[in-house]
Amino acid sequence: MSQYESEISRRRTFAIISHPDAGKTTLTEKFLLYGGAIAQAGVVKGKKNTRAATSDWMEIEKQRGISVTSSVMQFQYEGFCINILDTPGHQDFSEDTYRTLMAADSAVMVIDAAKGVEAQTRKLFKVCVMRDIPIFTFINKMDREARDPFELCEEIEHELGIDTYAVNWPIGCGKDFKGVYDRAKKEIIHFTSNGGSKAATATQVALGDPNLDALIGKVLHSQLTDDVELLDGASCDFDMDRVRHGKLSPVFFGSALTNFGVEPFLESFLRMTTPPLPRTAGGQVIDSMDDDFSAFVFKIQANMNKAHRDRIAFMRVVSGRFDADREVYHVQGGKKLRLSRPQQLMAAEREIIEEAFAGDIMGVFDPGIFSIGDTLCAPGKKFQFDPIPTFAPEHFQRVRSRDTMKRKQFLKGMEQIAQEGAIQIFKTPYSGMEEVIVGVVGTLQFDVLEYRMRSEYNVELYVEGLPYEYLRWIRTEDGESVREDDLILGTDVKLVEDYKGNQLLLFASQWSINWTAERNKNLTLFEFGGGA
Numbered sequence: 370m371s372q373y374e375s376e377i378s379r380r381r382t383f384a385i386i387s388h389p390d391a392g393k394t395t396l397t398e399k400f401l402l403y404g405g406a407i408a409q410a411g412v413v414k415g416k417k418n419t420r421a422a423t424s425d426w427m428e429i430e431k432q433r434g435i436s437v438t439s440s441v442m443q444f445q446y447e448g449f450c451i452n453i454l455d456t457p458g459h460q461d462f463s464e465d466t467y468r469t470l471m472a473a474d475s476a477v478m479v480i481d482a483a484k485g486v487e488a489q490t491r492k493l494f495k496v497c498v499m500r501d502i503p504i505f506t507f508i509n510k511m512d513r514e515a516r517d518p519f520e521l522c523e524e525i526e527h528e529l530g531i532d533t534y535a536v537n538w539p540i541g542c543g544k545d546f547k548g549v550y551d552r553a554k555k556e557i558i559h560f561t562s563n564g565g566s567k568a569a570t571a572t573q574v575a576l577g578d579p580n581l582d583a584l585i586g587k588v589l590h591s592q593l594t595d596d597v598e599l600l601d602g603a604s605c606d607f608d609m610d611r612v613r614h615g616k617l618s619p620v621f622f623g624s625a626l627t628n629f630g631v632e633p634f635l636e637s638f639l640r641m642t643t644p645p646l647p648r649t650a651g652g653q654v655i656d657s658m659d660d661d662f663s664a665f666v667f668k669i670q671a672n673m674n675k676a677h678r679d680r681i682a683f684m685r686v687v688s689g690r691f692d693a694d695r696e697v698y699h700v701q702g703g704k705k706l707r708l709s710r711p712q713q714l715m716a717a718e719r720e721i722i723e724e725a726f727a728g729d730i731m732g733v734f735d736p737g738i739f740s741i742g743d744t745l746c747a748p749g750k751k752f753q754f755d756p757i758p759t760f761a762p763e764h765f766q767r768v769r770s771r772d773t774m775k776r777k778q779f780l781k782g783m784e785q786i787a788q789e790g791a792i793q794i795f796k797t798p799y800s801g802m803e804e805v806i807v808g809v810v811g812t813l814q815f816d817v818l819e820y821r822m823r824s825e826y827n828v829e830l831y832v833e834g835l836p837y838e839y840l841r842w843i844r845t846e847d848g849e850s851v852r853e854d855d856l857i858l859g860t861d862v863k864l865v866e867d868y869k870g871n872q873l874l875l876f877a878s879q880w881s882i883n884w885t886a887e888r889n890k891n892l893t894l895f896e897f898g899g900g901a
């Protein structure tokens with residue numbers, strides 16, 4: 370294998386998904402500790418606060434003490450080069466969170482052992498399933514009172530519709546969380562605390578070993594023996610192919626806070642997950658090992674520096690090697706260009722980079738030329754990666770400028786912010802351009818919108834909340850557009866268009882979606898727009 374090939378094949382790029390407070394940040398931090406990227410716990414969390422100083426609409430972040438934008442971290446562990454894509458953990462997450470998953474090759478789903486599957490996990494999970502990427506489950510907080518592990522696995526299977534395979538099994542929980550049983554090696558990893566920061570030390574003993582009673586106690590030993598028997602008899606076989614296609618989720622138990630089970634998880638995960646996956650461009654498959662560089666933009670972060678109105682475009686390298694000295698071709702812009710100050714985030718720092726390989730994520734300064742989904746490739750090539758789908762917003766407002774004389778700035782601002790992908794804008798068939806309907810995935814984006822319209826475009830917004838919570842793109846059997854009169858709609862449904870002219874329906878309830886689908890058989894409803 371050439372050095373180039375080995376660089377690519379040692380890369381692992383994944384996102385961590387969870388509901389807020391399940392322990393995503395703590396787990397990330399422990400990964401970074403193992404990789405030596407940070408020396409002590411607290412750095413990742415601390416960053417949430419310090420980062421607020423670097424960008425100014427992050428004022429909102431500061432006030433609310435949360436992080437709006439997702440970030441990327443790279444670190445090395447046992448020969449692997451790992452890129453972790455962080456997804457914002459607060460309820461007010463945005464479409465960016467979904468788009469980040471487009472850049473990942475697998476996902477780690479962190480679940481709170483006392484709470485099971487929660488709302489945000491469910492939403493993010495759907496996007497992973499859409500992409501068929503492998504999903505690994507880490508059931509966290511076993512050092513606290515936890516629900517029955519069988520029940521938790523069942524809930525994942527039932528609620529998320531994915532099979533599970535417990536790679537290890539917890540021995541007790543709460544104060545009695547003694548360790549995990551490794552089903553492949555048929556041995557116990559018994560944890561002993563070491564005060565927290567580095568790896569928990571583990572002793573390995575086989576099930577049935579007389580020493581085990583002394584180690585974990587008779588009761589837990591006998592319960593574990595029963596559990597393992599039940600597991601071996603009842604659970605499905607481990608099938609790597611099904612893991613790779615997101616049909617079977619390997620499940621691990623542990624406690625990120627105390628480090629118990631984190632290292633066994635990380636090691637198995639790295640062994641099971643794939644090197645950078647190919648992406649498609651029209652009918653063409655672009656493989657990570659292809660000679661030429663290619664990448665796509667999956668996120669644009671605005672206004673990092675207010676004086677310059679800079680934006681940073683985050684791109685995922687799909688194939689080949691990026692070389693800072695070479696020009697690349699921006700397909701949608703039809704231009705050759707040199708990427709400006711490409712950077713990577715290494716734990717707490719940003720670093721200007723000279724090269725990057727397939728699997729890596731780069732942030733480049735964007736003078737306003739990139740859009741979500743854009744392709745960059747080697748000059749001479751002209752393919753376009755398949756578009757990133759648009760995800761259905763869940764909150765809607767009617768928005769116009771308080772000052773009617775500022776119509777132009779209003780539209781310009783709204784369109785630019787929508788182009789960055791922070792919001793989606795819609796219009797009703799007969800409405801003029803004075804007002805638009807704004808849809809967002811997380812309500813924080815409304816605050817960001819008002820703040821940015823005021824500070825960047827000098828426009829005060831008049832906003833009015835709308836009762837809709839669901840959106841579906843629609844298609845008729847003959848592909849023709851429809852008028853409201855052509856459809857049987859309840860009073861809580863609204864027909865709108867996006868700015869590409871696609872038609873959509875806004876609904877106030879899931880019930881109403883079903884009602885509408887029942888009565889309008891000629892319509893197909895889509896949860897993801899453009900490409901999914």
Ligand code: G4P
Nearest residue numbers: 387389390391392393394395458509510513624625626627
């Ligand atoms: P998130 O990124 O998914 O939102 O979760 P985060 O890691 O911030 O963890 C949320 C809370 O849960 C934190 O407590 C954290 O210390 C705790 N936690 C994470 N993993 C474990 C675990 O394995 N066991 C236990 N017992 N707790 C865990 P906090 O009090 O909200 O924050 P902090 O003051 O401790 O930082």
